[in-house]
Amino acid sequence: MPSPDATVDLFEAQRPRLQRLAYRMLGSMAEAEDMVQDAWLRWQAADRAQVREPAAYLTRIVTRLCLDAMTSARARRETYFGSWLPEPMVEPEDEDMRFDELTLTLMLALERLSPLERAAFLLHDVFGVPLDEVATTLERDGAAVRQLAARARKRVRDDRPRFKVAREEGDRIARAFFLASSNGDMAALRALLAQDVVIMSDGGGKAHAFPNAIAGLDRVLRLFAGLYRKLTRQPAVLIRPVWIDGLPGYVSRERDDALQTTALDIRDGRIVAIYITRNPDKLVRIAGLAGTGAAVPPLH
Template sequence: MPQPENTALFEAQRPRLLRLAYRMLGSVAEAEDVVQDAWLRWSEASDIESPPAWLTRVVTRLCLDRMKSARARRETYFGTWLPEPLLEPEAIADDVTLTLMLALERLSPLERAAFLLHDVFEVSLGDVAATLGRDAAAVRQLAVRARRHVQESKSRYMVEDAEAERIAQAFFAATRDGDTAALQAMLAEDVVIHADGGGRVLAFRNPIRGIARVLRLYASLFRKFGDAATLLRTQRIDGLPGFVSLDRGDVLQTTALAIEDGCITAIYIVRNPDKLGHVIQALPVN
């Protein structure tokens, strides 16, 4: 096929391929690398009957190859590991939130691929089987096992955009100002904080659980640093209400908030600079 048509076909699939690769790997940078590798293979291929199916197969297999080394790295990761924050100007069609991404981490690579392809990206069971090199019955079992593991992690409380922004701004203001009364009104009793610094910057190595400990933590931070944090923008992060900020000491971080029944049940903070390069690029230039 002519090169311009070849390029146009690929570019039409690029957003979907990036979403798939990110959902598989939990890394924006690695997802971009995988899609670039897929482009190189696509540019050398010919006589492809179904470009979307072919590209989906290539990206999935490239991700499966990378997941072997990625899992080994995570076993030695310092502190809590969280996916690279995906900034979303609006909710994306696949509706996979950060909480579900973390549930996917408990699956085997094949289970994760089967679940994402069949349940999220709506690939037919036969095509999933061809992609994974398994028969349809085996793939069906992979998808069933994966679905059983992750079904409890799907959010039952969908937050509209205006409400998401209100919650994010109110939470930031309360933590910046040390307003424990306002915080207490927002938090669930069993709220938990997960913070990912990767050993590069200061972060809580272990999760902080329970409203009393979380309130004490934010009160302590306010006493030590005052209201030095700066809100850069509110932003959906992996489908959750959240924001990008400069923390005390001017450390860039993203904060995502899981909501259930109107209360914040989990707070996900990413401070590892290795995971925030794409976030810096997305910020407006002053």
């Protein structure tokens, strides 16, 4: 049996991956941390002499905990005020530290899947778990798991970008969008936005946000024009450009003094979706940035 120190080391070596998996399952880093902490308690209580593959064992525990938690999480989202967006997770700047290619857009697509479909897709397609191990984790036979993964793959296929946005291009468009929206430059905004652009804003009933998604270039332009006219007390402040769950964007202090993150889905050089998070409960990890110049904490 491993020594106590070796047991801790085995778990800590898996913690970043387990936390990423739980976050991708639940869309909340706080809930993901709870799942991983629960897994740690179960790991401590387990007969580790019977555990041949700690990584697979811990993945199984966290996945099952998340599946149990998803029922209540989905119930809460049904009564959530306005649009729901995943907690924004900032990517590290070092490309070698980035963890997967699952964008915020794809995470929203995963919300349309059943819990088992979501688990099968994440485990196999994103985290590279073999199908036989996915079947063991989900307590389903191999054929059923292959069907789950295939259905999930088909449902999210249209939301996968055909071409990845280059880092420099994404940063340039994000900065241009911030300037145009902050300065009320409707001509510049029109040049940046796609005809079928959609904007979603998550305030959770705790910060000003529009409750429903707004679609179409003209409607989105009218929205920004109206916001510019109403909120003229002070200029918006760009705290830092960042990439949020694979999408270019930024952290800002807006004219109503609210902290927010903005993530942009860019395709063929135009912004097709704008995701704004203003719910302070989802910005706890980023709130320390305001006025400090500190680095945005990434998801490791």
